[in-house]
Ligand SMILES: Cc1cc2nc3c(=O)[nH]c(=O)nc-3n(C[C@H](O)[C@H](O)[C@H](O)COP(=O)(O)OP(=O)(O)OC[C@H]3O[C@@H](n4cnc5c(N)ncnc54)[C@H](O)[C@@H]3O)c2cc1C
Ligand code: FES
C-alpha cells in the first residue's frame with residue numbers, strides 16, 4: 001500500500017507573516033490562539049458557539065486557480081485546520097500609514113458602531129463581502145450580515161455602511177492588489193503530504209487526498225472526523241469534550257466538487273452550504289430560500305453537506321429536503337464504496353448506518369422530474385440563523401388523471417431522526433391532490449409521529465405545524481397560476 005509522506009507542521013499566512021506550528025492541541029480554537037497566544041484581541045469572543053459573529057475573521061483559500069475569501073467564526077474553527085490558508089483579522093485592515101480601510105471608514109461615516117463590541121466582527125463580514133462581490137444588493141448585504149448580532153446600534157446604519165462601500169475603490173484595494181502574490185505563496189505551501197501533529201498527548205491528522213483519508217479512517221476508526229466544525233466545534237467549546245484523534249477533511253478539495261450527472265447532482269461531502277445552496281437553487285426556489293436561512297454566512301461558509309447529514313441531527317435542515325428528493329449517500333471504507341438511500345442511513349436518535357472506518361464521500365441528489373411537485377418549509381423561533389423546530393419537505397408526482405402516484409413527505413423535528421411520514425403518504429396515494437385527501441393525510445400524521453416537547457416547541461405545536469405545512473404545500477401547488485404551469489408541464493411530459 002502506498003503511504004503518503006507525513007508533514008509534522010501546520011503552515012498558513014497570517015496577513016503577510018508565514019506561521020508554522022509544530023505542536024498543537026488538535027481542537028485549539030483559532031479565537032483562543034489569536035487572543036491568548038498572539039494577543040490579537042481585536043477579534044472578540046461573544047457566544048463561543050457560532051451565533052453572534054463577534055469573532056468573525058476572513059480566511060482565504062485556493063479554489064481552483066483563484067483565491068476565495070470567506071468570513072468564518074474563529075470561536076469554533078480549530079487552529080490546525082487553517083493549513084494552506086490566508087488569515088486576515090481586524091488588525092490587518094488599517095494601512096501602515098494609519099488610514100482606515102474603506103470598510104472601516106464606511107462604518108465610521110454611517111455611525112455603524114456604539115459600544116463597539118460587535119464592530120470588528122461586522123467589519124470582517126463586510127470585508128469578506130467587499131473582497132468577493134461588486135455592488136451587492138440590500139438582500140445580499142442582509143444575508144452576509146445575518147450571522148452578526150449587535151445589541152445597541154441597530155442594523156440600519158451598518159447596512160448603510162455596506163451600501164456606501166465604493167465598488168470603484170475596491171479595484172484599488174490593497175488586499176485585492178495583493179491577491180496574485182498571496183495565490184503564489186499559498187500554491188508554494190500546498191503539497192500532498194498528510195499533516196500529522198500533536199500536543200504531546202492528542203493527535204491531529206489532515207490528509208491531502210481522499211485515498212489518504214480512506215486509509216487514515218480505516219486505521220483510526222474511533223477518530224472524530226471534522227469537516228467545517230460547525231457542529232463539532234460546539235462539542236469542544238460548550239460540551240468541553242477532549243477529542244482524540246481528530247481527522248480533518250478540510251484539505252480535500254476533491255471532496256468539495258459538485259457535478260451535474262444528467263438526472264442527478266453529485267455533491268462531494270465537503271461542499272459547503274454556500275455552494276450547496278447555489279446548486280440546489282436550480283432544483284427548487286424553495287430550497288434556495290431554506291438555505292438562505294441556514295445558519296449565518298459564517299456557518300454556511302464552513303458547514304458542509306456531509307457534516308449536516310453525518311451528524312444525524314433530528315433537526316438538521318438538509319436531511320428532510322434530501323430524503324424528499326430521494327437522495328442517496330456514497331459511503332466509503334478503504335477502497336470499497338456502497339450506496340445507501342439517505343432515509344435508510346438514519347437508524348435511531350444519533351445512530352446512523354455508518355460502519356467503523358467508513359465516511360461519507362458524496363451525496364447524490366436526483367433532479368426534479370418534469371411535472372413533479374416539491375415544497376419545503378422551515379419553522380424556527382427566530383427567522384434567521386436558527387435551527388428548525390419543524391421542517392417539512394414534500395415531493396409528489398401526479399398521473400395523467402391528476403391522482404397522486406408517488407409521495408415522499410419528510411420531516412425534521414418530529415422524531416428522533418429525520419423521517420418520512422409513511423401513513424400520511426399512504427393516505428395521499430391514488431387520491432386527488434385536493435383539500436379532502438390532505439385533510440385525511442394530516443390526520444394520519446398522528447400515526448407517523450409522537451413528537452417531543454422541548455425548548456423549541458411543544459409536541460402539540462409540532463403536530464399542528466406539521467399538518468399546516470402539508471396544507472401549505474397544497475395551497476402553493478394548486479394556486480391558479482401554479483396549477484396552470486403544472487398542468488402545462490404534465491401535458492408536455494405526456495406528449496414526450
Ligand atoms: C450558529 C449555528 C447555526 C446553525 N444553523 C443551522 C441551520 O440553520 N440548519 C442546520 O441544519 N444546521 C445548522 N447548524 C448546524 C451545522 O452548521 C450543520 O449541521 C453543518 O452542516 C455541519 O457541517 P460541518 O461540516 O460543520 O460538520 P462538522 O461539525 O465538521 O461535523 C459534524 C458531524 O459529521 C461528521 N462528519 C463530517 N463530515 C463527515 C464525512 N464526510 N463523513 C462522515 N462523518 C462526517 C463529524 O464527525 C461530526 O460527527 C448551525 C450551527 C451553528 C453553529
Ligand atoms: S463568539 Fe459568537 S460567533 Fe464566535
Ligand code: FES
Nearest residue numbers: 114115118150151
Ligand atoms: S455596537 Fe454595541 S453590540 Fe453592536
